[in-house]
Amino acid sequence: DVKVTQSSRYLVKRTGEKVFLECVQDMDHENMFWYRQDPGLGLRLIYFSYDVKMKEKGDIPEGYSVSREKKERFSLILESASTNQTSMYLCASSLFRTTGELFFGEGSRLTVL
Amino acid sequence: EDQVTQSPEALRLQEGESSSLNCSYTVSGLRGLFWYRQDPGKGPEFLFTLYSAGEEKEKERLKATLTKKESFLHITAPKPEDSATYLCAVQATDSWGKFQFGAGTQVVVTP
Numbered sequence: 001d002v003k004v005t006q007s008s009r010y011l012v013k014r015t016g017e018k019v020f021l022e023c024v025q026d027m028d029h030e031n032m033f034w035y036r037q038d039p040g041l042g043l044r045l046i047y048f049s050y051d052v053k054m055k056e057k058g059d060i061p062e063g064y065s066v067s068r069e070k071k072e073r074f075s076l077i078l079e080s081a082s083t084n085q086t087s088m089y090l091c092a093s094s095l096f097r098t099t100g101e102l103f104f105g106e107g108s109r110l111t112v113l
Numbered sequence: 114e115d116q117v118t119q120s121p122e123a124l125r126l127q128e129g130e131s132s133s134l135n136c137s138y139t140v141s142g143l144r145g146l147f148w149y150r151q152d153p154g155k156g157p158e159f160l161f162t163l164y165s166a167g168e169e170k171e172k173e174r175l176k177a178t179l180t181k182k183e184s185f186l187h188i189t190a191p192k193p194e195d196s197a198t199y200l201c202a203v204q205a206t207d208s209w210g211k212f213q214f215g216a217g218t219q220v221v222v223t224p
Contacts, residue, residue: 031210042216104156
């Protein structure tokens with residue numbers, strides 16, 4: 001079975017702190033994604049990556065950056081956390097570059113105070 | 114711009130009461146339509162992929178169908194364990210692997 005592991009299930013941070021969310025997948029998938037999920041808004045794509053060191057902006061990249069130094073690992077970085085970044089963050093991967101279903105991690109619930 | 118709209122937002126069913134969820138979409142060219150199930154506090158779990166109009170997929174009490182403009186997820190004789198939020202997502206031919214998600218339908222099945 002494909003496993004996508006997110007390093008933290010729950011985080012509480014203060015405004016202005018730098019936040020790292022880590023995601024690892026174990027099935028050699030090409031694509032990796034970061035979404036945030038908010039009630040009534042559904043899943044919104046922050047960034048995705050189709051290869052090591054490659055990244056593309058999604059629909060809501062402002063205030064976020066990403067890093068993909070190894071194929072299996074995709075990190076989301078909040079340079080200076082703000083209260084409006086309080087959300088559920090979901091990492092996902094897919095096998096092929098242009099098609100295929102997503103496999104999600106369990107999610108990281110971030111609260112920024 | 115690609116759009117995905119799911120209805121209803123919420124659905125309350127009695128155990129055994131069959132119903133359908135709708136996912137309507139607007140994309141320039143459809144590469145695939147995906148259904149996911151999400152339990153509270155967890156990540157979405159993949160259910161089905163549909164690629165072309167007329168295609169159907171089944172899994173236990175769930176059946177997904179696809180037309181040129183919408184997809185339906187039919188729940189036949191649901192059980193309480195079918196309670197979850199069901200998400201629909203589309204992948205366009207020019208999307209380079211990106212997905213557009215609907216807001217989901219929250220289904221509650223009572224005994």
